[in-house]
Amino acid sequence: MTSELPQGPIASTTALAxxxxxxxxxxxxxxxxxxxxxxxxSRRVREAMIQLGFVPSPVGRALRGGRTGMxxxxxxxxGSPIVARKIASLQRTLRGAGFRxxxxxTDGRPEIELEVVRHFVAMKLDGLVLVGGMTTENEAAxxxxxxxxxxxxxxxxxxxxxxxxxxxxxxxxxIRLAFEHLLELGHTRFALLxxxxxxxxxxxxxxxxxxxARSRRLSFDKHLVxxxxxxxxxxxxxxxxxxxERYLTLADRPRAILALNDQVAIGAMTRLQQAGLSxxxxxxxxxxxNLEVAGHVNPRLTTIDQHVDELMTHAVELLTRQxxxxxxxESEPRRVVRPALIVGESTGRAT
Amino acid sequence: MTSELPQGPIASTTALAxxxxxxxxxxxxxxxxxxxxxxxxSRRVREAMIQLGFVPSPVGRALRGGRTGMxxxxxxxxGSPIVARKIASLQRTLRGAGFRxxxxxTDGRPEIELEVVRHFVAMKLDGLVLVGGMTTENEAAxxxxxxxxxxxxxxxxxxxxxxxxxxxxxxxxxIRLAFEHLLELGHTRFALLxxxxxxxxxxxxxxxxxxxARSRRLSFDKHLVxxxxxxxxxxxxxxxxxxxERYLTLADRPRAILALNDQVAIGAMTRLQQAGLSxxxxxxxxxxxNLEVAGHVNPRLTTIDQHVDELMTHAVELLTRQxxxxxxxESEPRRVVRPALIVGESTGRAT
DNA sequence: CTGAAAGCGCTTACAG
DNA sequence: CTGAAAGCGCTTACAG
Numbered sequence: 110m111t112s113e114l115p116q117g118p119i120a121s122t123t124a125l126a127x128x129x130x131x132x133x134x135x136x137x138x139x140x141x142x143x144x145x146x147x148x149x150x151s152r153r154v155r156e157a158m159i160q161l162g163f164v165p166s167p168v169g170r171a172l173r174g175g176r177t178g179m180x181x182x183x184x185x186x187x188g189s190p191i192v193a194r195k196i197a198s199l200q201r202t203l204r205g206a207g208f209r210x211x212x213x214x215t216d217g218r219p220e221i222e223l224e225v226v227r228h229f230v231a232m233k234l235d236g237l238v239l240v241g242g243m244t245t246e247n248e249a250a251x252x253x254x255x256x257x258x259x260x261x262x263x264x265x266x267x268x269x270x271x272x273x274x275x276x277x278x279x280x281x282x283x284i285r286l287a288f289e290h291l292l293e294l295g296h297t298r299f300a301l302l303x304x305x306x307x308x309x310x311x312x313x314x315x316x317x318x319x320x321x322a323r324s325r326r327l328s329f330d331k332h333l334v335x336x337x338x339x340x341x342x343x344x345x346x347x348x349x350x351x352x353x354e355r356y357l358t359l360a361d362r363p364r365a366i367l368a369l370n371d372q373v374a375i376g377a378m379t380r381l382q383q384a385g386l387s388x389x390x391x392x393x394x395x396x397x398x399n400l401e402v403a404g405h406v407n408p409r410l411t412t413i414d415q416h417v418d419e420l421m422t423h424a425v426e427l428l429t430r431q432x433x434x435x436x437x438x439e440s441e442p443r444r445v446v447r448p449a450l451i452v453g454e455s456t457g458r459a460t
Numbered sequence: 461m462t463s464e465l466p467q468g469p470i471a472s473t474t475a476l477a478x479x480x481x482x483x484x485x486x487x488x489x490x491x492x493x494x495x496x497x498x499x500x501x502s503r504r505v506r507e508a509m510i511q512l513g514f515v516p517s518p519v520g521r522a523l524r525g526g527r528t529g530m531x532x533x534x535x536x537x538x539g540s541p542i543v544a545r546k547i548a549s550l551q552r553t554l555r556g557a558g559f560r561x562x563x564x565x566t567d568g569r570p571e572i573e574l575e576v577v578r579h580f581v582a583m584k585l586d587g588l589v590l591v592g593g594m595t596t597e598n599e600a601a602x603x604x605x606x607x608x609x610x611x612x613x614x615x616x617x618x619x620x621x622x623x624x625x626x627x628x629x630x631x632x633x634x635i636r637l638a639f640e641h642l643l644e645l646g647h648t649r650f651a652l653l654x655x656x657x658x659x660x661x662x663x664x665x666x667x668x669x670x671x672x673a674r675s676r677r678l679s680f681d682k683h684l685v686x687x688x689x690x691x692x693x694x695x696x697x698x699x700x701x702x703x704x705e706r707y708l709t710l711a712d713r714p715r716a717i718l719a720l721n722d723q724v725a726i727g728a729m730t731r732l733q734q735a736g737l738s739x740x741x742x743x744x745x746x747x748x749x750n751l752e753v754a755g756h757v758n759p760r761l762t763t764i765d766q767h768v769d770e771l772m773t774h775a776v777e778l779l780t781r782q783x784x785x786x787x788x789x790e791s792e793p794r795r796v797v798r799p800a801l802i803v804g805e806s807t808g809r810a811t
Numbered sequence: 812c813t814g815a816a817a818g819c820g821c822t823t824a825c826a827g
Numbered sequence: 828c829t830g831a832a833a834g835c836g837c838t839t840a841c842a843g
Contacts, residue, residue: 118608121820132830137822145828166582169820171519172835186548193544197537200565204572209579212563214551221555228560231517233835346756376756383758402753405697405727407734472836483814488838496812520836523819584819 119161121169129157140165141175171233180208180428181229182238185217188343189372191398194417195240195265202421206429208235219246226251230258236428241309242267261431263424268309274431276423276444280310281317283413283448287367287395288321290411290450295459296365296393298332302352302377303344303369305337311369318367334363344369349376357384364392364459371396371403371412378406378455389457399451408454419446470512472520480508491516492526522584531559531779532580533589536568539694540723542749545768546591546616553772557780559586570597577602581609587779592660593618612782614775619660625782627774627795631661632668634764634799638718638746639672641762641801646810647716647744649683653703653728654695654720656688662720669718685714695720700727708735715743715810722747722754722763729757729806740808750802759805770797 119125122140126133131150138146139154146154157163171177180203184192196212203210211234215222222244229237242264243251252272255262264275284304291299301318305311322329336352349372356362356377368374374396378388388394388408396403399414423444430442470476473491477484482501489497490505508514522528531554535543547563554561562585566573573595580588593615594602603623606613615626635655642650652669656662673680687703700723707713707728719725725747729739739745739759747754750765774795781793 123820133821134823134831135829137820138829141822147828150828162578164578164582166523166820167579168519168522168582168584169835170822172517172523172820172837173822174835175822187544187551188548190541190544193538193541196563197539197565200538201567210564212547213561214548216552227513227515228518231515231519233519346752350756372753375753379756379758401697402723402726405701405730406757407730474836484837485815485839486813488836489813492838498812501812517836520819521838523821523836524838525819526838 119163122165125163129153176235177233178209179234180210180236180238181234182210182212183225184214185241187214190400198417198421202425206425219244223247223250230254230260237262238424240265242269261428263427265420265424272441274427274442276420278415279445279447280313284314284317285321286450287413288318291365291393294456298363300356300363300366301335302366303337303348303373305335345372346376349373350380353377353380366392366394368396371398371400371410374410375406388455393456395456411453411456412451414449414451416446416448470514473516476514480504527586528584529560530585531561531587531589532585533561533563534576535565536592538565541751549768549772553776557776570595574598574601581605581611588613589616589775591616593620612779614778616771616775623792625778625793627771629766630796630798631664635665635668636672637801638764639669642716642744645807649714651707651714651717652686653717654688654699654724656686696723697727700724701731704728704731717743717745719747722749722751722761725761726757739806744807746807762804762807763802765800765802767797767799
């Protein structure tokens with residue numbers, strides 16, 4: 110353990126090798142876990158690395174074709190707190206699996222998305238995570254690039270199905286939980302705030318509602334009112350507020366509201382309360398996402414939790430499974446995560 | 461313009477050179493804007509690059525010591541929506557300046573922070589942005605690493621002063637705006653929710669309050685009550701809720717509250733309302749950050765806007781100024797951004 | 812204005 | 828078990 114002090118800064122395998130009286134190739138073998146190194150040598154190298162804080166250059170590794178330990182993560186936007194939670198969760202999960210995460214935002218613009226993926230591929234990362242899938246425009250180009258460079262990729266909760274390993278959130282199930290909860294409370298007529306075919310994930314939810322409505326012999330047209338805007342911009346509090354104003358003008362207002370997400374729900378709730386309506390006295394309200402704020406408004410919002418950590422754990426598992434040389438026969442694995450109903454105080458009996 | 465189709469995929473300067481009948485060195489010169497290339501040749505290369513979607517490998521460039529076009533961004537945590545807004549804003553600003561951003565979260569843990577900076581340095585990035593500064597433990601090590609590798613870095617809104625270019629948010633000014641607003645409404649006694657010396661940025665705000673209190677001949681002890689917890693964990697809605705419960709037990713409750721941030725303010729507001737207090741009828745409340753949700757609770761929250769975009773614009777300017785070879789004489793430039801008061805409906809006259 | 816060499820830090824064959 | 832070569836894609840000197 111008589112570790113001499115290094116001459117200069119140890120910033121390469123060559124420098125480390127010189128310092129230890131070994132050749133740089135031996136260092137590389139230890140780094141890559143090759144079995145032919147004498148255990149004693151291997152131990153010495155590892156100890157010195159920790160002691161000197163030496164980290165092999167990811168740039169060198171990448172160029173030579175080795176593993177870089179880096180995973181690229183691509184998000185469409187960071188507007189909603191749920192996305193921030195996903196980023197934080199994914200970052201931690203990746204770190205736990207020994208990966209470093211590079212995040213990029215595309216603002217939902219196809220040309221940026223393409224540029225980002227191109228950059229990820231050029232960086233020779235170990236894998237890609239596409240949160241929310243990809244735009245239709247780039248589908249062919251991105252799939253071709255991934256195949257050409259043999260880059261593993263995972264989709265998380267994509268808006269459309271694609272021929273890539275995928276972790277899905279069962280949104281149809283989520284909305285059914287909310288719908289059933291309201292049915293049990295005796296509600297029979299419903300307003301949908303911001304949920305339509307055009308919005309991301311809207312179709313899956315409508316499907317869930319339709320199926321359940323049919324099984325309960327509710328007519329979609331008679332019992333359901335859909336309130337949406339053509340180009341709403343951000344799907345946020347202000348959108349909920351605007352939709353609530355439309356709701357207030359309805360002749361025969363449903364007593365239960367299902368909102369696109371918690372922000373829309375809270376924006377709407379605030380507006381309804383300002384109009385003198387009581388939640389849940391006059392109208393019951395359900396959100397989606399279980400944002401932290403949902404538990405801290407008056408009344409606490411009933412909502413659906415996405416199980417973000419579970420989504421991310423599956424994603425990283427799918428990624429490492431691909432990265433590993435085995436198991437590559439299994440084509441396009443799919444994992445489904447079921448969201449959960451969080452009952453708050455914004456839903457009550459239909460009177 | 462008779463562009464022949466390439467033989468295979470064009471994935472290196474060598475391949476592009478062959479395709480164009482040039483040498484790969486010429487391609488490199490065009491890439492780096494060297495002046496000795498014939499304009500016609502330069503134009504041909506640029507056109508082909510766009511047409512073929514060729515992007516020079518950042519890995520190759522990094523290894524050779526050239527500019528990588530990548531900037532590392534280090535955040536302590538992603539708990540608050542304000543951080544998400546900062547990330548999104550910084551990403552856009554960096555993109556506008558031709559940089560790609562790599563984001564890392566440290567969860568406020570020194571060992572992760574050190575690892576992250578080490579990795580950024582090893583990646584030979586063009587620069588670093590440290591949002592919220594760095595932990596005291598790593599100060600010496602990180603400054604030494606940056607100096608040794610001549611890596612430019614910018615601090616955004618650091619909790620402590622450091623010998624690096626810095627963009628500061630004038631928090632002292634922010635809290636004074638809030639305080640003055642309440643004074644003008646006739647308030648004389650104040651509760652501080654979560655604002656103390658121990659919490660990040662607490663000292664600057666207390667300083668602002670003290671100065672203003674002195675100038676108005678208010679005694680800090682007689683007119684100000686501080687409510688905080690020793691180890692509050694997340695500075696979020698739930699924290700505000702707990703502090704509001706403490707506030708409710710006070711014998712002689714101040715009629716004005718200054719909260720650490722909007723989450724604490726909203727958590728507190730909700731709790732106060734549940735206790736039957738009216739905001740602002742019984743108590744006025746001011747937050748900090750101007751989160752989107754602040755404008756969509758009942759009543760709309762009076763708060764302080766950080767001018768996030770301005771912060772980020774300054775940061776990227778400082779970074780590019782460093783990256784450029786000139787201007788390096790100027791030591792540790794500092795930019796100060798003044799926050800702004802956003803008057804909502806949560807503050808009213810003291811009656 | 813353009814060609815050819817050297818070398819950034821690493822890994823994977825190929826020798827011993 | 829370990830040494831030395833080749834080469835990943837690029838840029839910066841140095842020649843012509």
